[in-house]
Amino acid sequence: MILAGDIGGTRSRLVLYPPGEEGAGVERTLDSREYNDFASLLQAFLDEVQASRFDGISAAAFGVAGPVRGDGDEARVQATNLPWTLSAAELSAVLGGARVRLANDLIAVGMGALASPVDRRVNLNPEAATDAGHAAVIAPGTGLGEAIFFDDGERHRPMPSEGGHCDFAPNDDREAALLTFLRGRFGGHVSYERILSGDGFSSLYAFARQSGLGRPTADADQRLAEASDPNALITRWASRGEDECAMIACRMFARILGAEAGNLALKTLPVGGVFLAGAIVGHILPFLRDYTLEGFLDKGRFATMLGRMPLWVVPDGSLGLAGARRLAEEQTLSR
Template sequence: MILAGDIGGTRARLALFAPGEGRARVERTLPSREYADFSVLLAAFLDHAGQPHTDIEAAAFGVAGPVVSTAGDTRVRATNLPWTLSGASIREQLGGCPVRLVNDLIAVGLGALASPLDRRVNLNPEAGDGATGGHAAVIAPGTGLGEALFFHDGERHHPMPSEGGHCDFAPNDTREDALLGYLRGRLGGHVSYERILSGDGFSSLYAFARHAQLGRPAPNAERELAAADDPNARITAWAQEGADECAVIACRLFARILGAEAGNLALKSLPTGGVFIAGGLVGHVLGFLREQTLEGFLDKGRFATMLGRLPLWVVADDALGLAGARRLAEREIT
């Protein structure tokens, strides 16, 4: 058996797989914050599974946090939890099997790269499907904006993490010029792509659309947003329903700017194997991505033709992190 996990600040998804089988033998999602540390959560999962730890041949976990490798150990300080995960400690808890700890975006990226074609949306059909292989790039809006590159050695992809989501936002038209000025004032200085291309980015874009009087908001919009458990989800729902002009404009801006930053990432890495826009969040605005994202991706002047040859995929699946962690664990036993 192999053990895979996608460890986030809100929930941890763990699963046991038999190598070669498609479905998990056991899968469970646990509320991360209810456990004092990861070792307690892992023990609870194994107790539920009724699986002896001696049967586990390899384990891998994608964790939301920076990964630091030192002699004999790999550690991750979780970004939104009071946890520090240690590969050596987990290995000991599991009876000595190989353990991989990676940043959650690396796991998401590997999951996207392994996704079947029928689970993807091709935003650039003129470019084909990238089946010839090659380097790949992944951009994943979520709580933040994750970006990573995947070097292809002729047989498999190897991840190269980055903090590209914190690069400076560069406007491409007069409306985006105004957006940059608005966000500078709102944030007190530097504006990164993550400030726009993340969950909270929808609220910022919506506030800009209202500030600039670009459309008519829904009736009682302020009251509804104040009462909403997740204002960003309320904004995307309004946009999908066409119930709020400012929400529609916010989602259009999000989709086009996401395409522009995906194009920036492509120019820096030349990913002939494709650019992957990944994660569960993008599924909420897929219609806008279909309409706007390729336009932003190709808006690169003299290099538009070159980018037009690159596959551009959307993989809207919140289980990609678990799938990528499984892939890493399988590598440990092959």
């Protein structure tokens, strides 16, 4: 049996896969905040699915939002949005000695994106030449994740980064005005994550309104105040064409995402492709189709080189689980 987990600050998704089967396994989603530590949540999952009736778990992997320290059994990670410290050795003991891999959640998402079938991706750069080689992943979510995947000739080896916290660089007068607006809002430094994340939609929407770039929908303030997720409401308005400011926000998001994907491509030369991954990119896919490649290619003399690189969208909220499964399977192969 293979165990994979996508561990989030709100929910944790765990799947137990039968050996040698590609289909769906036994999956449960648990409320992370109901447990004092991950070991307790894991034990609750094992009890609920009656894992003891199986032959045993040979390997497990968990994608966790937080920096991973150490390797193998010595690996530990402090969860970013939970008071949890996960230890590979401790979790192995809970799982009866199974080999455990802890990975940053973006690494798991990236592994899932690279393994995704081509027919489940959207190609934003149809002139590109598909090739083997290094790859790069950029995934807007609660924050902005970026990672590089080094091709050693046999498989992709992940290299995490904190590239989402690099300085935002405007590319035109409107984006320069956006930078000034965001510096005032955040009191100084503005990273790409301030824009290319869930909360970025609210910031872009506020900028569009304050700058008079468009007209908001009727009762916008009241509806945003009452919304459980204002960012989701903004993207919904934009997709339906109901709010000019929301549409401007999504256009700017899409172009700036392309620009930062291009920056990552210039730094890493991922001839195997740049992957835009996760649930958010799926919500704004029409805007990505129209504006992201423009930002990606706006690199002066290097536009031609980037024009040959694949730029994929993988709009799948389950990539973290798929990647964790691959990492767990690698544990069995390395025995």
